[in-house]
Amino acid sequence: MxxxxxxxxxxxxxxxxxxxxxxxxxxxxxxxxxxxxxxxxxxxxxxxxxxxxxxxxxxxxxxxxxxxxxxxxxxxxxxxxxxxxxxxxxxxxxxxxxxxxxxxxxxxxQARYLDYPNLRRYVQAVGGTFATLVARASAKEPAQVESWAAPLGEALLLAQCVVETGNDARHGRIYVPIDEMQRFNVTAANLINRHYSDAFTELMRFETKRARDALQSSVAAVPAGERRAQRTLLAQAALALALLDEIERDGYQVLHQRIALTPIRKLWIAWRAR
Structure with missing residues (x-):
């Protein structure tokens, strides 16, 4: 190989x-x-x-x-x-x-984060850095990409955290900030033990909205002159948004399963994002 x-x-x-x-x-x-x-x-x-x-x-x-x-x-x-x-x-x-x-x-x-500012440091370090690398690989003006690519990468990672909530919890990692879990009266044990409730639904609605809003605003910020060159990141964003919609339609049932799009739907969404 x-x-x-x-x-x-x-x-x-x-x-x-x-x-x-x-x-x-x-x-x-x-x-x-x-x-x-x-x-x-x-x-x-x-x-x-x-x-x-x-x-x-x-x-x-x-x-x-x-x-x-x-x-x-x-x-x-x-x-x-x-x-x-x-x-x-x-x-x-x-x-x-x-x-x-x-x-x-x-x-x-660390496997848990006290609040969103603490989580964001991780999201910036991983999601923002990676998207900047990807953007520079195709950008017309590589020196200018970080201002818009990093926020897009952060948004993509926030969406991934929503998708992987259950899987991450089973591996001992919770990316939902502790203060937000307390606000909605959801415990770490609830996530680990796959316990669904109205409180969990409201918590996930909040987390999903933040990820969706971040994706939409960061996609809108990609310069017009770079959009054609950044089709990979834009396709990722479109796929992430579609998956968040699917999770929402499924009632945020992410603790016991990993909700996914079908390959043919992925193909269509990625193609349309061009």
């Missing part, structure tokens, strides 16, 4: 939302975008699917060394090799890649 095949299987297998979002980009940009999504998936698996924080830190330390090797031209991991092959300037993106890794490291430091 070559590094392109590895990245495809890791991040964007056929039928996945990432697959359809990446396919909206020009063909020449798709390998780089797939590699970036694969790197994010590697980091995510390291912190969210490793039960022992010590092992997670060891793996992240390895990735820190691998990013340094990538910057020096000695990458060994298939994803790093793909980035070496497709990133036009590895050195210039090295700080952002380090920042993304540091963002995911926050998952090893």
């Amino acid at each position: 070559n590094f392109d095949e590895y990245c495809q299987q890791k991040a964007a297998p056929p039928g996945s939302s990432t697959y359809y979002a990446v396919r909206q980009a020009p063909a020449a940009r798709q390998p780089l975008l797939t590699a970036l999504f694969a790197l994010r998936r590697e980091f995510e698996e390291t912190v969210k699917e490793t039960s022992d924080p010590a092992i997670g830190r060891t793996k992240l330390a390895w990735w820190q060394k691998e990013l340094a090797a990538l910057a020096s031209g000695n990458a060994s991991h298939p994803v790093a090799k793909a980035l070496a092959a497709y990133l036009p300037d590895v050195q210039s993106e090295y700080p952002a890649l380090q920042a993304l890794l540091a963002g995911f490291e926050m998952d090893l430091d």
Whole structure:
């Protein structure tokens, strides 16, 4: 298996939302975008699917060394090799890649957040940094992307937190701020034990609205001159909005299942987002 095949299987297998979002980009940009999504998936698996924080830190330390090797031209991991092959300037993106890794490291430091400002620091570090990397990969003016790409990435991660509420809780992570859970009289045990109630519905309605509002405002902020070049991010946003609508229609039944769109619907939504 070559590094392109590895990245495809890791991040964007056929039928996945990432697959359809990446396919909206020009063909020449798709390998780089797939590699970036694969790197994010590697980091995510390291912190969210490793039960022992010590092992997670060891793996992240390895990735820190691998990013340094990538910057020096000695990458060994298939994803790093793909980035070496497709990133036009590895050195210039090295700080952002380090920042993304540091963002995911926050998952090893805390699994719950006192309030939204605390959660937002995580959302900015992971979602904002990643979307900026993706935007620069296709942007007409890469130096200008952070002001609008970072908020879009944050919104995408907020939507992901809604979608993954149940799955995250089962793995010991709750991205709903503690003060908001208290406001709606929902406990961590309710989420972990998959306990639905009117209070939970109201809490999820609040979380979903925040994610939807953030998505809509950040999509509107993408400059007209960049919209064609940013079809992958715009497709992701359209897919996220459709999924939030589906979750709402299903009564926010996200604790015992992962609600998803069908592949044909993903294809249609991503295509329309162009």
